[in-house]
Amino acid sequence: MDLSNKTLAFLLVVAIVISLGGTIISLNRLNQLGFMGLTLYNTSGTTNFSLQSSVSIIFRTTLVNFGTGYVNANGTGCDITTNATTGWNTTGNCLGGLTNTSPFIIENNGNVNVSLGLNSSANASTFVTGSVPTPLFQWAVSNNETNSCYGTLSDQTWTNVNWSGGPKTVCTNLSFSDANDTIRLDIKVLIPEDATQGSTHTATIMAQGSY
């Protein structure tokens, strides 16, 4: 079969048009799917990128351990805390190795401001136990770095840890800026003299960030 040069030229042009058309359609589809580095009609050479939001909340300190000891029995219990400025062992009944310690530091490690919520696996009666005197399990929230929370900061005074629902919002807008992204969570416990002895008492605090 002999073909004229015109026919061959026409087929080549068709091939070029289909190839170019397919390429342009592909690039347009990629552009619509977020591959922003591809620009078809801009000759300025601009490179674009899209940064996705990432939520990350971490405990810089994962364990608040008040130690091992016993309670002197005179009816007022043993008060221990992570906040030395408010005093600890004011009753003088914390004996042995029961001692104050450092608070939790919670950091917004992501790249977006978040609402911070707290929850606990136990309340005073299930965590501390005992009844003479009535046990306490409380927390207090404050800025660890200036203006880390520039929304509403709640529970700034000792508040009973007794939250049966979902996480309780304690900061409505926690910054992600490295210099201002940490919250201090102090813990206070009053141990009755009749609290369960011979065992380790443990409660888990969960911090949740969302936006």
Place this chain on the structure above:
Amino acid sequence: MENDISRNTIFVLVILTLLISILGTWTVLSQITSGPAPQQPPHVASQSGEVSFTLQAPPQPQTSSDKGVVGFIIKKP
């Protein structure tokens, strides 16, 4: 001209070019259409910390004893 490639060979090559171009474009479009959507990062993150103390029984009072002897002798007058 006798050693030159024949027109028929050129025609076959052109047809191959068309097929490759069409198939290539179709493959790219199929991959884009059926590929997974870009994964969105989670909008919620959480972590936990632990509060603990260990309570011992108060130590029992310890006692210690010993004995001494007090004696005297009464002599006859």
